[in-house]
Amino acid sequence: MSGDEKQQYHHGNLRAALLETAVLHLREEGIEKLSLRAMARELGVSQTAPYRHFQDRNALLAALAADGFAELKAATAKAAGKYPKDAAAALQACGIAYVKFARSNPERYLLMFGPGIVERQRYEDLVSNSDASFQVLLDVIEQAQREGLFSRKPALMVANTAWALVHGLSTLVIGHLQWVMSEKELEQQISLATGMLVNK
């Protein structure tokens, strides 16, 4: 795109630019205030230009959430990958990475799991990215079962439980607790929680 400042009719990369500034706006003002018009203004583009790239506001939010799930998956997968031979440790690392993601992207996390997007199932890659991020956790759990943990418990229910736990910790840590804590305390909390699951 070069460095010259000429006013161009075509922005050149509006879609990406929209998503980028949307993340910023989301972080600073929350979902309710996120306005297509304001973003268009900020990008020096007409108020209806965004509609060339997203069917409507909801679609923009869905894309934002889909990206979020991709990042979440990457973060947890990376953490879990560090302990290929110790599923309990992997689970714990995974949980920590999960909650940290939520903690450092609170508004986006709430968008991903909140009521902000209607008819989510209509957005293919939102669904698939979401499933993929769950799969990471599921894999860890299954690995754990191969190592003898969670014996005689239905795998899926265990995975549900584990996910519920980290998801719950995340949403609570994000906004609804005074007991939000230091990095260190947070890790202890997560360790204790996941530890209770693996029965240590």
Add this chain to the structure above:
Amino acid sequence: MSGDEKQQYHHGNLRAALLETAVLHLREEGIEKLSLRAMARELGVSQTAPYRHFQDRNALLAALAADGFAELKAATAKAAGKYPKDAAAALQACGIAYVKFARSNPERYLLMFGPGIVERQRYEDLVSNSDASFQVLLDVIEQAQREGLFSRKPALMVANTAWALVHGLSTLVIGHLQWVMSEKELEQQISLATGMLVNK
């Protein structure tokens, strides 16, 4: 007041009526679409009348959430009260009641814990009702510890874990899972989850 249908200047009970129809609108359309004007119209009242009872839209939502927490507290307390001598059973019952509340009031639940309300701490009874509903769970946990469960673990962290678990199950059951299940399966899932906590 009375039963005659005369057009009256004063509605008589606008505040309560607003909250009531807000619950309905919330259930049917979600928070984003909930509009003061639409509600006013539906109640046959001018579009600015609601502002006599709520400072702004946010305050209305806060009141709605506060009511929700009161109901949640009542539901869990009632469930827990059935097992005064068996904390593990009480915890389980409490969890089931909690998730069922969320499941039957999904939009409201998401309002209570989501980003829909800004500056929650500014609304006194939202904060106090929220705290009170947490207290129910905390009491059960402490009772459990007196019975010897969760030995040698910090009480607060255990409570956090328990809350995270039921909260996580709730939000997941509400909207983000295909594995949303029958009433029976749900209870099994919760039993397994809380069971894993109490180490059974």
Add this chain to the structure above:
DNA sequence: TCGCAAATGTTTACGGTGAAAACATAGTAA
């Protein structure tokens, strides 16, 4: 009982929003 203040509604008005429709321009491939 009267009268007045507070509570509750109404009218009007402003600026912001999502979105549809018709039109303009730029880039691309024949």
Add this chain to the structure above:
DNA sequence: TTACTATGTTTTCACCGTAAACATTTGCGA
């Protein structure tokens, strides 16, 4: 060059939240 397609723009509409000024009712103290 020429036509097609992708991308922006202008204009327009129907909403929305909410502030200000005004009206009516109600309830309470004299």
